[in-house]
Amino acid sequence: MDSSLPVPLDASCTVSDEHSEVKPQGSYRSSLKDTWKVERPLGNSELSYFLPSRASGVNDMYLHLGFVAPEHVVRRERVLMVWAILRIRHPLLASNVVMQGYDDVKFVFTPPQSPGDALVNADCNLEYRTSTKDELIDSYLNGARTLSNDRLSYLIVSQGGTSLPSPPITPRSISPFNECESPSYNHDRDGMALHQLANDLFGLLGGDKTIAELEAQLKEELSSRWDADSTRTAVLPNALEDNFTVSPSKLRNAAEKVDFQLSQRRLVGGHSFRRQTKQPRHTIVPTVSFDPERTKSILKRCKTHGVSVSAAIFAACNIAWAKMCSEKQDLSMMMYSALNLRPYFTVKPANDSYWFLAIGYFNVILPTFIPRSIDLSSVFWHRARVAKEQSTQAAKNRMIVSRSLLMAEERGQRARLWAKEDDEKERGTFVPPPPSSVPAADTALRTPSAALIGLSLLGNLDGIYKHGTFPAIKLHTLTTGSRQRSGGMLLFGYTFAGKLWVSLGYDVNGFDKVMVEQFWEHMLQTMDDLLLK
Structure with missing residues (x-):
């Protein structure tokens, strides 16, 4: 069976309110009882992503x-x-996410009271398609929104509907797919957790446990983690800001703000x-893979020159833009990327x-x-x-x-301000x-700080996907990203299934089409000329 499995970060299920009967597609039954809940506020980083997501x-x-x-591996029951x-x-x-105000937004988790409850909930967030x-x-990214405040995750399994890459027309293999989306400009997400989750999912699906054994595992994990009678404190994972020890020193805090500025x-x-x-x-995303x-x-050529593929992709973007740039060559070109902060945590995880x-x-x-x-x-x-x-x-x-914490605070404040403006515009009350009052002369003297493009460089994903632990399943393609705002653009680079993949996701209606296509062609040509020869 050839299947494709997208995992967005809720198929049909009818729920009228939290106490009403859930009507699942399967035969599992909910206990229908009101239960205890676990909640925590969203941190600044989380708010900076959540608030803009509400509309579209x-x-x-x-x-x-x-x-x-x-x-048998992808049967619905398993x-x-x-x-x-x-x-x-x-x-x-x-x-769920419950919002009472711009400064009062919470994650709320209602632990299942039984394995049946857990299966009902999972069944309401699982869909089988033939697409x-x-x-x-394209449906996920450019169609109606799949997720919502009440639906933070959804799993789709599409059987017999995968499009494989077309035969290579150059030394590269170019996917015919060009209708998918990547993270929005100025926003990147923590994708490593998503890949780890997918690896765990395939590890369980492709493992040797029977349905009965998996059901026993579900019971054990539910009772050990979320038993209301357990003496263990049940909590949600910390917000980013709560994973660090905050200094009580006013002098240190002032120095940190100056350093940030x-x-x-x-x-x-x-x-x-x-x-x-x-x-x-x-949004479209032309994608190229190297055999x-x-x-x-x-990889060998990069190692010879003492750099990673990620550093080489930064340089390829730089050379591609420089080849087509005829203005402001005295100004630098800036690119941004994401940094994993987990190694810096100083607070023991709550979950x-x-x-x-x-x-x-x-x-x-770069110049x-x-x-x-x-x-x-x-x-x-x-x-x-460099x-x-x-x-x-x-x-x-x-x-x-x-x-990072001060940047998260700044992004959170901006998100609250823009969310309030959006809501007021929707109601027709925006002023x-x-x-x-900044003098025009002062404005003209400000140093420009525009970023040309964002890069999401995921590294070697074959280090996360333990293909050998699920030998019955052969993974062959991977595409990732997120719905974006108008004028969004992000370049992805990663190694998966032994291949280097590069993709450019952007709003085709938000940019000068000829300019973006020229940049993409220069980018690929630079890689061919300088990385493969």
Whole structure:
């Protein structure tokens, strides 16, 4: 059986209120009793993603995985049991979001009272379809929103509907699919938890446990984690901000704010794609994969030059833009990416779930011009090493935690302000703020800080997917991203199933189409010329 399995970050199920009968597709029955609940407020980082999502699902994550497996592995009963186990382990997946105000937003989790309850809940958030990969992802990203405050996760299994890449027309293999979406511009998400979850899902599906044994595991995990009579404290995973020890020193806090402000002033970028907003948002994502042999060659060449593939992709973006840039070459080109903050935690986790948000951001700034007197290959590898150095400095900076927390606070404040404005505009009560009192001369002197593009560089995903632990299942394609706002753009790079994949997700109606296509072609040509030769 050839199946595709997208995992968005709720198929039909009828629920009128929290005390009414749930009508599942399967034969499992809910106990229908009101139960105890566990809740916590959303942190600043979480709010910065949640508040913009309310209208049209901006930031809603997804993961699509194409695979081949025996029919019995993906029977609904087995998938349902595994999905229920994972939703018990990771309660935020099965939580609701309750909003009373811009400063009062909570995750609320109602633990199942029985395995039957857990299966009913999982069944309401599981759907089987017969659709191609293209249709599945395009529907999720450009169609009506799938997720909501009451539906934070949803699993779709589509049997016999996977589109495999077309035969290669160049040394690269180019996927015909071009209708999927990636994380929105200025917003990236913690995708590593999503990939770990998918690995755990396939590990359970492709393992040797019978349905009866999986049901016994569900009972055990439910009783050990969420038994109301347990002496163990049942809590949700911490918000990002609660995973660090906060200094009580006012002097230290003041110094951290000054450091943050100075670090922000050093972010110099004077380049961006020309924008247009004539039509509604429609995101596409041209995707290229390099076969295993060429991937090995690229990895070897990067190692020879002392850089990672991620650093090389930063440099490829830089060279691609520099080739087509004829203006403002004296200004730097800035790109941004996400940084995993989990290694910096100083507070013991409140829950053993890995499913929570834990990212910060860093920037890579490179020159825009290409010196004529220096060989292009030398320029490329030098800039790759500079990108590596800047990435390493960001990760090892002793102020990384304070900078990330202050950035999260700033993003949270902006999200609250914009959410309030959006709601007032919806109600027709919005009053624009008075014009800025900053003198025009001061405005003109400000250093430009535009980012050309965001990069989500996921690294070697084959290190997360333990293919050998589910030998009955063969994974062959992976696409990931999220619904985005108008004018969104993000470039993905990762290794999966032995191949290097690069994709450019962007709102085709939000940018100058010719300019973006030219950049993408220069990007791929740079990789061919400098990474493969």
